[in-house]
Amino acid sequence: MSIIWNKRLACAILLLLSSPVMAWDAAEVIRGLAHAQADAARFTEIKYLQSLERPIRLDGEVRFTPPDGMEKHVTAPYEERMQVTNGMLRLERGDKVRELSLERHPIAQAFVTAFTATLAGDAETLSEHYLIELSGNSRAWQLDLTPRDEDLTEKVSLIRVTGSGETLQSFETLQPGGDRAIMYFSALPQGVLEPTPGSTDSRSE
Amino acid sequence: MNKRGLVSLWVLWLAALAAAGIWLLLDLQVRSDLTAFLPRAETETETLLLDELQNGAASRLMPIAVSGADLDSSAAISKHMAATLRSDTQFAQVLNGQQDFDAGQLEWVMAHRYLLSPAIDAQRFSEASLREALNERLWELGSAAELAVKDLLARDPTHESLAALAQWRPPGEPDTHRGVWVQKAQARALLMAETTAPGFDLDAQAAAVQAVETAFAAALAELDLLAGETQLVMTGPGPFGVELQRTTKQEAQMFSTLAVIILLAFLLWIYRSVKLVLLGGLPLASGLLVALLLLNSGFGGLHGITLAFGVTLLGVAIDYPLHLFSHQAAGQSAVMAVRNIWPTLRLGVASTCIAYLTMVVSDFEGLAQLGWLTVAGLTVAALSTRTLLPLLMDTHREFDAADGWAAGWHARLARSPRVPWWLMLLLAAGLLAFLATRPQLWQDDLGTLTPVPEARQLQDHDLRQALAAPDLRYMAVLRGADAEALLQASEQLGQALAEPLAQGWLAGFDSPARYLPSQATQRERQARLPDSESLAATLAAAGTGLPFREGLFQPFLNEVAQAREQSLLTPQDMVASPLAGPVSALLRTEADGRWHALLPLRAVSEPALLQAWFAEQQSVQLLDMKQASEGMVAGFRGEMLWRIAAAACVILAMLLLGLKPRRRWMFVLLPVMAAVLATAALLQMAGVKLSLFHMTSLMLVAGIVLDYALFFDRPEHDHAEAVRTLHALSVCCVSTVTVFGILALSQIPVLRAIGATVTCGVVLGYFLAVLGRRQSL
Numbered sequence: 001m002s003i004i005w006n007k008r009l010a011c012a013i014l015l016l017l018s019s020p021v022m023a024w025d026a027a028e029v030i031r032g033l034a035h036a037q038a039d040a041a042r043f044t045e046i047k048y049l050q051s052l053e054r055p056i057r058l059d060g061e062v063r064f065t066p067p068d069g070m071e072k073h074v075t076a077p078y079e080e081r082m083q084v085t086n087g088m089l090r091l092e093r094g095d096k097v098r099e100l101s102l103e104r105h106p107i108a109q110a111f112v113t114a115f116t117a118t119l120a121g122d123a124e125t126l127s128e129h130y131l132i133e134l135s136g137n138s139r140a141w142q143l144d145l146t147p148r149d150e151d152l153t154e155k156v157s158l159i160r161v162t163g164s165g166e167t168l169q170s171f172e173t174l175q176p177g178g179d180r181a182i183m184y185f186s187a188l189p190q191g192v193l194e195p196t197p198g199s200t201d202s203r204s205e
Numbered sequence: 206m207n208k209r210g211l212v213s214l215w216v217l218w219l220a221a222l223a224a225a226g227i228w229l230l231l232d233l234q235v236r237s238d239l240t241a242f243l244p245r246a247e248t249e250t251e252t253l254l255l256d257e258l259q260n261g262a263a264s265r266l267m268p269i270a271v272s273g274a275d276l277d278s279s280a281a282i283s284k285h286m287a288a289t290l291r292s293d294t295q296f297a298q299v300l301n302g303q304q305d306f307d308a309g310q311l312e313w314v315m316a317h318r319y320l321l322s323p324a325i326d327a328q329r330f331s332e333a334s335l336r337e338a339l340n341e342r343l344w345e346l347g348s349a350a351e352l353a354v355k356d357l358l359a360r361d362p363t364h365e366s367l368a369a370l371a372q373w374r375p376p377g378e379p380d381t382h383r384g385v386w387v388q389k390a391q392a393r394a395l396l397m398a399e400t401t402a403p404g405f406d407l408d409a410q411a412a413a414v415q416a417v418e419t420a421f422a423a424a425l426a427e428l429d430l431l432a433g434e435t436q437l438v439m440t441g442p443g444p445f446g447v448e449l450q451r452t453t454k455q456e457a458q459m460f461s462t463l464a465v466i467i468l469l470a471f472l473l474w475i476y477r478s479v480k481l482v483l484l485g486g487l488p489l490a491s492g493l494l495v496a497l498l499l500l501n502s503g504f505g506g507l508h509g510i511t512l513a514f515g516v517t518l519l520g521v522a523i524d525y526p527l528h529l530f531s532h533q534a535a536g537q538s539a540v541m542a543v544r545n546i547w548p549t550l551r552l553g554v555a556s557t558c559i560a561y562l563t564m565v566v567s568d569f570e571g572l573a574q575l576g577w578l579t580v581a582g583l584t585v586a587a588l589s590t591r592t593l594l595p596l597l598m599d600t601h602r603e604f605d606a607a608d609g610w611a612a613g614w615h616a617r618l619a620r621s622p623r624v625p626w627w628l629m630l631l632l633a634a635g636l637l638a639f640l641a642t643r644p645q646l647w648q649d650d651l652g653t654l655t656p657v658p659e660a661r662q663l664q665d666h667d668l669r670q671a672l673a674a675p676d677l678r679y680m681a682v683l684r685g686a687d688a689e690a691l692l693q694a695s696e697q698l699g700q701a702l703a704e705p706l707a708q709g710w711l712a713g714f715d716s717p718a719r720y721l722p723s724q725a726t727q728r729e730r731q732a733r734l735p736d737s738e739s740l741a742a743t744l745a746a747a748g749t750g751l752p753f754r755e756g757l758f759q760p761f762l763n764e765v766a767q768a769r770e771q772s773l774l775t776p777q778d779m780v781a782s783p784l785a786g787p788v789s790a791l792l793r794t795e796a797d798g799r800w801h802a803l804l805p806l807r808a809v810s811e812p813a814l815l816q817a818w819f820a821e822q823q824s825v826q827l828l829d830m831k832q833a834s835e836g837m838v839a840g841f842r843g844e845m846l847w848r849i850a851a852a853a854c855v856i857l858a859m860l861l862l863g864l865k866p867r868r869r870w871m872f873v874l875l876p877v878m879a880a881v882l883a884t885a886a887l888l889q890m891a892g893v894k895l896s897l898f899h900m901t902s903l904m905l906v907a908g909i910v911l912d913y914a915l916f917f918d919r920p921e922h923d924h925a926e927a928v929r930t931l932h933a934l935s936v937c938c939v940s941t942v943t944v945f946g947i948l949a950l951s952q953i954p955v956l957r958a959i960g961a962t963v964t965c966g967v968v969l970g971y972f973l974a975v976l977g978r979r980q981s982l
Binding site for chain 1: 284302303343344346347348355358359381382383384752753754755757
C-alpha cells in the first residue's frame with residue numbers, strides 16, 4: 001500500500017513539475033462534478049458485447065442517490081428499474097424482481113463505486129479504488145480509472161469518464177474480453193451506432 | 206493397639222488414599238458427553254430418535270448473532286468471521302447469506318446440472334422454451350445483471366445450474382444488509398454454523414465455541430471495534446452443553462468448597478477436636494476413591510455428571526463417622542461404641558445400597574454408573590467406619606454428647622406429641638393420593654434433563670425463527686431396503702405434501718430428494734436431453750432474429766451431449782460433493798444395512814391436521830420428536846418407579862428380618878415414606894414438576910431418613926444413650942442441610958433441584974421420625 005502511495009505521490013509531483021502552467025488537476029475536475037450535476041439525467045447506453053452481433057441500445061434516466069446509491073430507469077426499448085442501496089442491487093422488470101449483493105458481484109460493485117463517487121465529486125474514494133489519469137483540457141477532458149484491485153482488473157480493465165468543464169458527457173466501462181458499455185449523457189456522437197439499434201426490438205414482445 | 210501399630214495404620218491408610226488419588230489423577234477418564242443420560246433405545250423409533258438427538262443435523266447447528274456498533278459494522282464482523290470459520294475443519298458449513306458455494310463447488314454443480322435441475326421437463330428443450338430462455342438472456346445482457354450471468358451464457362443458456370442452486374436455498378431467508386443476513390431491528394448480523402462433531406461431544410463443541418469466540422475477537426481487532434459495544438451470541442445444543450458444563454463445574458466447585466468449609470467449622474464447634482473432624486473425612490474419602498477406581502476400570506471411564514452427582518450422593522457417608530463420634534460415651538472405647546451402633550448402621554447402609562441398586566440396572570448408562578458409584582462408595586465408607594476408624598480414635602475421651610446441648614433438646618423433643626402409626630399411615634396414604642391425582646406430576650421433557658436457562662432458550666428460539674432454521678420437531682420418516690427406493694418414495698411424498706403446503710398449515714419441508722434426485726428422476730431428465738443435431742437445429746430456429754453471435758452456444762451443445770452419456774449420481778458420489786452435508790443428514794443407513802430417509806417439516810401450525818394427514822399416507826411415519834422423547838422418558842420413569850417399589854419391598858423384608866420385635870418396621874418405614882411423599886407434595890405445590898433429578902434426590906432422602914428412623918427406634922437405650930443418638934442425628938441433619946442447602950442456592954436448575962429436594966426432605970424426615978417414634982425418646 002505504502003509503495004503504491006509513494007508512487008502516486010511521485011507521479012503527482014512529476015505532474016506538477018512538468019506542467020506548472022496547468023491550473024487544474026483530476027481532483028479538481030471530479031470535485032467540480034459534484035455541484036454541477038442535475039438531480040437526474042437522461043442517458044443513452046450502448047453495449048458492445050462479444051457474444052452479440054449487434055450492440056444493444058438502452059434509453060432512460062439515471063439518478064444519483066447520495067451517498068452511495070443510484071437509480072437507473074430504462075424506458076426504452078423496455079421498462080426496467082435498477083436501484084442500488086446499502087450494497088444491494090435490485091432489478092425490476094415487469095413483475096420480475098432480482099436482488100444481488102454487490103459484494104458478490106465485484107464488476108457491478110466497481111461500476112457503482114466509480115459512478116457514485118464521480119457524481120458525488122468524491123475524489124478521495126475514487127482514488128482509493130482507482131488509479132486516476134487525466135488528459136485533455138478543461139473544455140474536453142477524459143478521466144481514465146484503472147482498478148487498483150488486481151482481481152478486479154481481470155473483470156474491469158478501465159472505466160473512462162469524459163466531460164466538458166463541469167458537465168459529465170460519457171461514462172464507459174471496458175472489460176478485458178473486449179466487451180464495453182458507454183453511457184452518453186448528451187446527444188450521441190455521430191456514428192456510434194451502426195447499424196441502427198434494432199437488436200432489442202424482439203424483446204419488447 | 207500400641208502406638209507403633211497406630212502410627213503404621215495412619216501411614217498405611219493415608220498412603221493408600223494418596224496412592225489411589227494419584228492413580229486416579231493419572232488414569233481417570235472423564236467423559237463429557239451427555240448421551241449416557243439418555244435411555245437405551247428399544248424400538249426402531251427410539252433408535253432413530255436417539256440417533257437424531259446425538260448425530261442429527263439439529264444437534265450440530267449453531268445459530269450465531271453478532272452485533273457491532275451499527276448494522277454496517279455487524280455485517281462486517283459477520284463477513285470476517287465467516288471467512289475465518291469456513292477455513293476451519295471443525296465446521297461442516299458456515300452460512301451467513303454470502304455466497305456459500307466456492308468456485309470448485311459451483312463447477313461441480315455445473316458438471317451435474319442436467320441431472321439436478323428440477324426445471325427439466327418434457328418441454329424444456331423445445332423451440333418455444335429455448336426462445337424464451339434466449340430472450341431472457343438477452344434482456345439480462347442489457348441490464349445490470351449482465352455482469353452476474355455473462356460467464357454462464359455460452360455454457361448454460363437455459364440456466365439449469367441456477368435452477369439447481371435455487372432449490373437448495375434455505376426457505377425464508379432472513380433480511381440481508383450488505384450481502385449478509387441481518388436482523389435489522391436489533392442491528393445484528395446472523396450466521397448459522399454447522400459443526401462436524403455432534404452436539405453432545407462437548408469437548409469438540411467446546412473447541413468449536415472457542416473457535417467462534419476467537420474468530421469474533423479477530424474480526425473486532427481487524428475492524429478496530431471496541432469489545433464494549435459489540436456482542437456475540439451463540440446458541441444451539443453445542444454451546445448450551447458447553448456452557449452448562451462450564452457453569453456446573455464452576456458452581457459445583459464453588460459450592461462444595463463453601464460447603465466443606467462451613468461443615469468443617471460446624472463439626473469442629475460440635476466435637477471440639479481437630480483430629481475427630483479429620484478422621485470424619487477418611488471413610489468418605491476412602492469410599493469415593495475406591496468407588497472411582499472400580500468404576501474407572503469397570504466402565505473404562507466415568508461420565509462427568511456421574512462424578513458430580515456421585516460425590517454429592519456419597520455425602521451421606523459423612524453421617525457414618527458422625528454416628529460413631531456422637532455415640533461414644535465418655536470413657537468408653539471407640540471399638541465398644543461402634544459395636545453398639547453397628548447393627549443399626551448396618552441395616553441403614555444395606556437398605557440404602559439396595560435402594561441405589563435399582564439405579565444399577567437403569568437404562569441410562571449414566572444412572573447405572575451413579576448407582577454403582579454410590580453402592581461401592583457407601584459400602585467401603587461403612588466398612589472402614591466399622592473396622593479402621595475406631596482403632597484411630599482416642600480410646601478414652603472427656604467429651605460425651607449426652608452432657609451438652611443435646612440433653613436440653615432431648616427434653617424438649619420428648620414433650621412433643623407422638624403420632625400413632627395409623628395416623629402416619631393415613632398421612633402417607635393421603636399424600637400418595639394427592640400426588641397420584643395431580644395432573645402435572647412429572648416432567649418428561651427431555652430438555653429439562655439438560656436444562657438451559659430460559660433467557661438462553663428464548664434467544665435460541667428467536668435466532669432459529671430469524672434464520673428460518675428447522676425446529677425439527679416433526680419429521681416424516683421413510684424406511685426402505687435401499688437408497689433408490691427411499692429417494693423415489695421421498696419424491697412421491699414431496700409431491701403429496703403440496704396439498705398441506707397449499708392449505709397453509711405446513712410452511713415447508715426438506716427432503717433428501719431435493720439434493721439427490723432418485724436414479725429414475727435423473728434418468729428421466731437425461732432422457733429429455735436432445736441429441737446434438739436436433740438440439741443445434743432447435744436452438745438455431747429459436748435464435749432466429751436474435752443478435753447472438755454464430756457458434757456462441759457451441760459449449761452448451763457440447764456439454765448437453767456429454768450429459769447424455771454422464772453416469773447418474775449415487776449416494777456414494779455425494780460424499781465428495783458440496784451437498785454431502787444435507788444428503789448424509791437426511792438419508793441415513795442403519796446398523797443393519799437398512800436405510801431411512803428423513804423429511805423435516807417446518808412450522809406446522811395445525812398438529813392435529815398433520816397427524817390426520819399422515820395417518821392416511823401409506824408406509825410413511827410421522828415422528829414427533831418431542832412426543833417421542835417424552836414418551837421415552839415417561840417409559841423409563843415408569844420402569845424406575847417399579848424398581849423403587851421393588852426396592853421398598855426388599856427394604857421392608859430386610860427390616861422385618863433385622864428388627865425385633867417385627868412390628869417395629871412401621872415406625873421406621875412410615876416416617877420415611879411420609880417424608881419422601883411430603884417432599885414430593887411440597888415440590889408439586891410450589892409448581893415444580895418432578896424430573897429424574899428429583900427422583901434421585903428423593904431416593905437419597907429415603908436413605909438418610911431411614912437411618913434417622915432406625916436410630917430413633919433403637920431399643921437398646923438408656924436416657925444418656927438416647928441423648929447421644931439425638932445428638933448424632935441432629936449433627937447429621939444439620940450437616941446434610943448445610944451441604945445441600947448451599948447446593949439449593951445454585952443458579953443451575955439441576956443443582957438447585959437436588960439441593961432443595963434433599964434439604965426439604967431431610968428436615969421433614971428428621972421431625973417425622975421424631976413424631977412417629979415407637980417409644981419415648
